[in-house]
Amino acid sequence: MVAxxxxxxxxxxxxxxxxxxxxxPGILFSPNGLxxxxxxxxxxxxxxxxxxxxxxxxxITEAGSGHPGGSLSEVETLVSLYFRVLxxxxxxxxxxxxxxxxxxxxxxxxxxxxxxAHRGYFPLQDLLTFRKIDSHLQGHTRVxxxxxxxxxxxxxxxxxxxxxxxxxxxxxxxxxxxxxxLGDGECDEGQVWEAAMSAAHYxxxxxxxxxxxxxxxxxxxxxxxxxxxxxxxxxxxxxxRVLTVNGHSFPQLLNxxxxxxxxxxxxxxxxxxxxxxxxVSFMENNPDFHxxxxxKAQLEQALRELGVAAEEGYQPLTWERMP
Amino acid sequence: MTTAxxxxxxxxxxxxxxSQDPKIVVLGGDLNKSTFAYRxxxxxxxxxxxxxxAEQNMMSMAAGFASCGKTVFVSTFAxxxxxxxxxxxxxxxxxxxxxxxxxxxHAGIVxxxxxxxxQGIEDLALMGALPxxxxxxxxxxxxxxxxxxxxxxxPGPFYIRLSRPATPIVxxxxxxxxxxxxxxxxxxxDVAIIACGIMVxxxxxxxxxxxxxxxxxxxxxxxxxxxxxxxxxxQAAAETGAIVTAEEHYRHGGLGSLVAQTIGRTLPVPMESxxxxxxxxxxxxxxxxxxxxxxxxxxxxxxxxxxGRKRR
Ligand SMILES: [Mg+2]
Numbered sequence: 001m002v003a004x005x006x007x008x009x010x011x012x013x014x015x016x017x018x019x020x021x022x023x024x025p026g027i028l029f030s031p032n033g034l035x036x037x038x039x040x041x042x043x044x045x046x047x048x049x050x051x052x053x054x055x056x057x058x059x060i061t062e063a064g065s066g067h068p069g070g071s072l073s074e075v076e077t078l079v080s081l082y083f084r085v086l087x088x089x090x091x092x093x094x095x096x097x098x099x100x101x102x103x104x105x106x107x108x109x110x111x112x113x114x115x116x117a118h119r120g121y122f123p124l125q126d127l128l129t130f131r132k133i134d135s136h137l138q139g140h141t142r143v144x145x146x147x148x149x150x151x152x153x154x155x156x157x158x159x160x161x162x163x164x165x166x167x168x169x170x171x172x173x174x175x176x177x178x179x180x181x182l183g184d185g186e187c188d189e190g191q192v193w194e195a196a197m198s199a200a201h202y203x204x205x206x207x208x209x210x211x212x213x214x215x216x217x218x219x220x221x222x223x224x225x226x227x228x229x230x231x232x233x234x235x236x237x238x239x240x241r242v243l244t245v246n247g248h249s250f251p252q253l254l255n256x257x258x259x260x261x262x263x264x265x266x267x268x269x270x271x272x273x274x275x276x277x278x279x280v281s282f283m284e285n286n287p288d289f290h291x292x293x294x295x296k297a298q299l300e301q302a303l304r305e306l307g308v309a310a311e312e313g314y315q316p317l318t319w320e321r322m323p
Numbered sequence: 324m325t326t327a328x329x330x331x332x333x334x335x336x337x338x339x340x341x342s343q344d345p346k347i348v349v350l351g352g353d354l355n356k357s358t359f360a361y362r363x364x365x366x367x368x369x370x371x372x373x374x375x376x377a378e379q380n381m382m383s384m385a386a387g388f389a390s391c392g393k394t395v396f397v398s399t400f401a402x403x404x405x406x407x408x409x410x411x412x413x414x415x416x417x418x419x420x421x422x423x424x425x426x427x428x429h430a431g432i433v434x435x436x437x438x439x440x441x442q443g444i445e446d447l448a449l450m451g452a453l454p455x456x457x458x459x460x461x462x463x464x465x466x467x468x469x470x471x472x473x474x475x476x477x478p479g480p481f482y483i484r485l486s487r488p489a490t491p492i493v494x495x496x497x498x499x500x501x502x503x504x505x506x507x508x509x510x511x512x513d514v515a516i517i518a519c520g521i522m523v524x525x526x527x528x529x530x531x532x533x534x535x536x537x538x539x540x541x542x543x544x545x546x547x548x549x550x551x552x553x554x555x556x557x558q559a560a561a562e563t564g565a566i567v568t569a570e571e572h573y574r575h576g577g578l579g580s581l582v583a584q585t586i587g588r589t590l591p592v593p594m595e596s597x598x599x600x601x602x603x604x605x606x607x608x609x610x611x612x613x614x615x616x617x618x619x620x621x622x623x624x625x626x627x628x629x630x631g632r633k634r635r
Contacts, residue, residue: 094346144419150390154410154413156379160379161386161387163387164386165387172394194380
C-alpha cells in the first residue's frame with residue numbers, strides 16, 4: 001500500500017472539522033474548538049485519533065524502540081489541540097502569531113510526530129524514519145522538526161519554556177496562546193513547581209498546561225514511585241485554575257480548553273485523566289510499555305484492536321482512510 | 324592602575340543595548356542589584372523578569388523567550404548560573420543554539436568572604452563542555468563592555484564570566500575586542516603567558532618584573548575560550564618555545580587544559596599552568612589569591628620554570 005503524502009493529509013474532507021471562515025490570510029487552520037462538536041465532527045476526531053494511534057505504533061515498531069504508553073495516552077489531547085484549538089499553519093510553522101504547543105514530556109514524541117504529519121507539517125512517510133540516522137524525527141523532540149517548538153528529553157523543562165514563550169507574547173502584544181503538555185511522573189521534577197510559581201506570579205493567563213495523568217511513570221505507578229496526590233490541590237495552592245477531565249473525551253477536553261481560554265489573571269492546568277497505553281489491551285495500564293517497542297506480532301494485534309484491516313498494510317495512511 | 328567593576332560596566336552596557344534594541348529581554352534571579360541588571364529593570368520593566376532564586380526555571384524560560392525571536396540576557400552569580408541549571412542550559416540552550424546570553428558575575432575566588440559555595444571555579448569547564456556555546460572571560464571593564472555588545476549582536480548562546488571586585492584596566496581606550504582571537508598585549512619571544520580574566524593584569528605585571536632580568540615575556544589575553552584560537556596558541560608556541568597559562572579557575576577543564584591539548588596536537592613545548600588545584604576558603608580576595616597561588620609572583624615563577632625546561 002502506497003502511503004499518502006502530507007498534502008493529501010490536508011485534504012478537503014479535513015476542512016469539515018475546521019472553521020469555515022479564516023480570520024486572517026496567514027491562518028490556514030483556525031480554532032472552532034469553542035463550538036460544540038457535531039456528531040460528524042466527533043466521529044472525525046475519533047477516526048483521526050485512531051489513525052494517530054496506528055501511526056505512532058508503526059513509528060515505534062519500525063524504530064525498534066520508543067515510548068508507546070505515554071504516546072497513546074496523550075492522543076486525544078494532541079488531536080483536540082491540532083485539529084480544533086490551535087491557530088497554526090503547517091505551511092508556515094514559524095508564523096509569529098501562531099498558538100504554541102510545547103511537548104514537555106519529550107519521550108512521547110511519536111504521538112506528536114504522528115499528529116504533525118497528519119496535520120501536514122511533513123510527509124506521513126517520514127514517520128517510518130523515526131530514531132534512524134539522518135532523520136529529522138529524533139528519539140526525543142529536537143528543534144528543527146517542522147512544528148516542534150522545543151528541544152526536550154530531560155523532564156521538567158517545558159512549563160518554564162512555555163512561560164517564557166507566553167511572556168514573550170505579552171512583551172510583543174501578540175494574541176497567541178501557549179499550551180504545554182506534561183507527564184504526571186514529570187511533575188516529580190522540582191522545576192515544574194518553580195515554573196508553576198512564576199507563571200502564577202506573572203499572571204500568565206495565556207498559558208494552559210495539560211498534565212497527562214496516566215498514573216504510570218518510567219518504572220512503576222506514580223503512587224508507588226512518588227505520590228502526587230492531592231495533585232489538583234497542589235496546583236490550586238500554586239495559584240492556578242484547575243480543570244479535571246477525562247483525557248480521552250473530546251467534548252470534555254474541548255470544553256476545558258474553552259474554559260481555560262476564558263480564564264483571566266491566572267494560568268490554567270487541565271488534569272487529563274488518561275490510561276497509559278490507551279487503545280491497545282496489553283499496553284493499557286502496563287508500566288512495561290512505558291519505553292518498550294512492540295514486537296511485530298504485538299503490533300499486528302494492536303492494529304487489529306484499533307480496527308485497521310490487515311490488507312491496509314503497515315504504512316501510514318491519511319486518516320480519512322481509517323475505518 | 325585604574326580599575327573598573329566589570330559587573331557594573333555590564334549593567335551600564337546592558338542598559339544602553341536595551342535602549343537600542345527592543346528585542347532584548349533580561350532575566351534575573353533575585354541578585355539583580357549585585358549583577359547590576361536592576362538598572363535595565365528600572366528602565367524597561369516590561370522586558371525585565373525577576374524569577375527569584377530558581378535558576379532552572381530561569382534558563383528554560385530564557386530558551387522560551389529566545390524561541391520567539393528575543394535576545395535574552397540572563398544574569399546571576401557564576402555558581403548559580405552554570406552548575407545549578409546545567410541540564411537546562413545543555414538541552415534548552417546549547418543544543419538548539421538558542422539566542423541566550425548567560426552573563427555571570429562573582430566568578431572565581433575573588434568573590435572572597437562568602438566562601439567556597441559562592442566561589443565559582445568550575446564554570447569554565449562546565450560551559451566549555453557545551454559544543455557551540457561561546458565562552459568569554461573579559462580581562463577588564465572595556466572588554467566587558469565590548470563582549471556584551473558582541474553577544475547582543477551575534478546569534479547563538481554565550482557565556483560571559485565577570486568578577487565581584489574592581490579589577491585593573493589593561494586595555495587602551497579605543498581597543499577593539501575580536502571574538503575568538505588571541506590578543507597580544509606585550510611582545511616577547513622567551514615565553515608566552517596566555518591568561519584570561521583577572522590573571523591578565525597579573526601576567527602583565529610578571530612580564531614587567533622579568534624584563535630587567537633579560538627575560539622577554541609575550542603576554543596574550545585569551546578572552547575567548549570557545550571557539551578557541553588554536554592557531555594563535557600554536558603560533559605562540561612556535562615563536563617562544565615555552566607556554567605559561569594563568570587563570571582564576573580550577574586547573575582541570577579551563578584555559579590551561581585547552582591550551583595543553585592544543586599545543587599537544589600542534590607543537591608540544593614546555594608548559595606550566597597557574598591555576599587553582601583545590602577549593603579555597605573565605606577571606607579577602609588579595610589574601611586568597613596569595614594563599615592559593617594566583618599572584619603575579621606565581622606567574623613569574625611559572626615563566627622561569629617553563630623557560631628552564633626548554634631544550635638547550
Ligand atoms: Mg505518566
